[in-house]
Amino acid sequence: xxxxxxxxxxxxxxxxxxxxxxxxxxxxxxxxxxxxxxxxxxxxxxxxxxxxxxxxxxxxxxxxxxxxxxxxxxxxxxxxxxxxxxxxxxxxxxxxxxxxxxxxxxxxxxxxxxxxxxxxxxxxxxxxxxxxxxxxxxxxxxxxxxxxxxxxxxxxxxxxxxxxxxxxxxxxxxxxxxxxxxxxxxxxx
Numbered sequence: 001x002x003x004x005x006x007x008x009x010x011x012x013x014x015x016x017x018x019x020x021x022x023x024x025x026x027x028x029x030x031x032x033x034x035x036x037x038x039x040x041x042x043x044x045x046x047x048x049x050x051x052x053x054x055x056x057x058x059x060x061x062x063x064x065x066x067x068x069x070x071x072x073x074x075x076x077x078x079x080x081x082x083x084x085x086x087x088x089x090x091x092x093x094x095x096x097x098x099x100x101x102x103x104x105x106x107x108x109x110x111x112x113x114x115x116x117x118x119x120x121x122x123x124x125x126x127x128x129x130x131x132x133x134x135x136x137x138x139x140x141x142x143x144x145x146x147x148x149x150x151x152x153x154x155x156x157x158x159x160x161x162x163x164x165x166x167x168x169x170x171x172x173x174x175x176x177x178x179x180x181x182x183x184x185x186x187x188x189x
Contacts, residue, residue, distance in 0.1 A: 007087030009135040010098030017067035031068025
């Protein structure tokens with residue numbers, strides 16, 4: 001099973017993907033962790049070929065759950081995925097989550113991706129690329145892009161799920177775990 005998890009910034013993609021990956025015994029591919037290098041160096045913009053190379057290497061594996069919305073590597077992920085999950089939560093849910101997450105990270109100095117030294121701080125909260133502002137500004141556009149992607153006939157090979165409330169996450173993880181461990185689903189299918 002190879003699952004791609006999409007959603008607006010702050011929707012809980014990383015948390016959902018990590019939980020699903022643990023439940024089915026697959027690798028968790030966090031595209032942010034691949035993209036963001038020390039000192040906030042961004043492979044997606046700065047070295048897109050290297051970003052594609054790194055993503056293609058992990059996407060070639062038999063079983064994984066990826067999270068992220070990077071346009072330059074979406075074709076790589078989608079070509080290998082067997083399932084797609086869209087966390088399409090209301091804006092108030094997303095904004096409350098991203099605010100709590102950013103506050104916690106800024107307060108504690110938590111490193112976002114191990115080994116990068118990248119942290120959030122309160123001084124950057126007004127920057128246009130800070131997660132709170134980014135989530136607010138990109139919410140509608142991201143939803144439209146994901147909606148179009150989910151409806152794309154070229155992606156008919158994917159088993160697709162659209163979650164509209166966080167309470168649907170646990171049952172879907174249970175369903176996919178059962179499917180993955182059934183003889184028809186096969187382990188690591």
